[in-house]
Amino acid sequence: MARELQIADACCGLAATPLSEDDAERFAVMFKALGDPIRLRLAALIAAQDEVCVCDLTPQFELADSTISHHLKVLRDAGLVGSQRRGTWVYYRVHPDALQALGVLLQPVGGAD
Amino acid sequence: MARELQIADACCGLAATPLSEDDAERFAVMFKALGDPIRLRLAALIAAQDEVCVCDLTPQFELADSTISHHLKVLRDAGLVGSQRRGTWVYYRVHPDALQALGVLLQPVGGAD
DNA sequence: TCCTTGGATCGATCAATGTCGAAACAGATT
DNA sequence: AATCTGTTTCGACATTGATCGATCCAAGGA
Known part of the structure; x- marks a missing residue:
């Protein structure tokens, strides 16, 4: 079950968010x-x-290939990218929603205050 | 000398950026x-x-206070916030440019394709 | 001057992370 | 089946990082 990224909390950027401990935990994983x-x-x-x-x-x-594979797994576990095996090769693609959620969190900091 | 944050390279988001090793290094410090x-x-x-x-x-x-102070120093060293002492107390404020640079890097990923 | 208070720094400790080589696994080809 | 290639997993090791208590520094107040 590919969790739905219920990050509606990221509506208003860091500045407007009291940022609950739970949210902080989830976002921190992605930033990390x-x-x-x-x-x-x-x-x-x-x-x-x-x-x-x-x-x-x-x-x-x-x-080493194993090191790259490890880093890809970190990105995968953070929900930032997904992978798909087709035949011999494995293909990665980004999860735009996830990256965008982080972007929204940062963007409006200096914006409309 | 508050360094000028010359991160004009972040013009077009992750998708458009080949992201040199140097840039990756600098941005990674902030994300971390x-x-x-x-x-x-x-x-x-x-x-x-x-x-x-x-x-x-x-x-x-x-x-512990010392732990918070340590974390603030990490944010400071990353260029994300700045501090100023006034009398007894020390005040922190964000560097909006820095946060925004990160936001721009993430935002347009799923944008106009 | 001597204490008190707000913050930062230092040194130590323990957990987490990056890296590798070796081994395991999955498909394709022979 | 045997084997080859691309990718992941599995220890192992060295490095980094989070946390604390103790110490230090700066500014005020007795």
């Missing part, structure tokens, strides 16, 4: 996932296209 | 800073007002 240079680049590479084969990602880093 | 529930709540509390006295923050957490 993006809080690593490798994962941030991975996320950018995936977001740049509809979907990306892992086999196209690993060559772009000087890290 | 927000990647802790305590710090995320601190950031929200600070963003909710023009400025906030540390003395108003510490009572809202069941943590």
Whole structure:
């Protein structure tokens, strides 16, 4: 059951949100996932296209394949991306809703006050 | 010298950004800073007002003052907030530009495709 | 001057994380 | 079935990070 991302709480940005402990916990997981240079680049590479084969990602880093796989799992567990196996290869794509929820949380900070 | 946050690279969001290793490094520091529930709540509390006295923050957490101070330092080092001492008390305020840069990086992911 | 109070820093401890190589797993090909 | 290739999982290790108590510093008040 792909949980529905019930993050309606992110309606008004950090500034307007008292941000319950639960929400803070959930959002922090996502921010933490993006809080690593490798994962941030991975996320950018995936977001740049509809979907990306892992086999196209690993060559772009000087890290063991298992390490890249680990980082992809962190992004997956955070709900930021999803994966799908087709034949031999595995393809990753972003979950736009998740990234957008984080964006909304940050955006209006200096906006309408 | 409050460094000028030269993050013009964040013009087009994750999707459009090849995201150089350097940029990834810089942004990751900020995301990582927000990647802790305590710090995320601190950031929200600070963003909710023009400025906030540390003395108003510490009572809202069941943590040692030194721990809160440490988390504030992480937010400060990431460039997300700034502090100013006035007499006995220290006041924190957000750096809207920094938060906004992160927001822009995330926002347009699912936007115009 | 000496205490008190608000904050930051330091040093120590324990948990979490990044990294790797080895092994396991899933499909495809022979 | 045997094997090859792409991907993930599994220990293991070194590094980082969260937390605390103790200490230090700055500003006020006795």
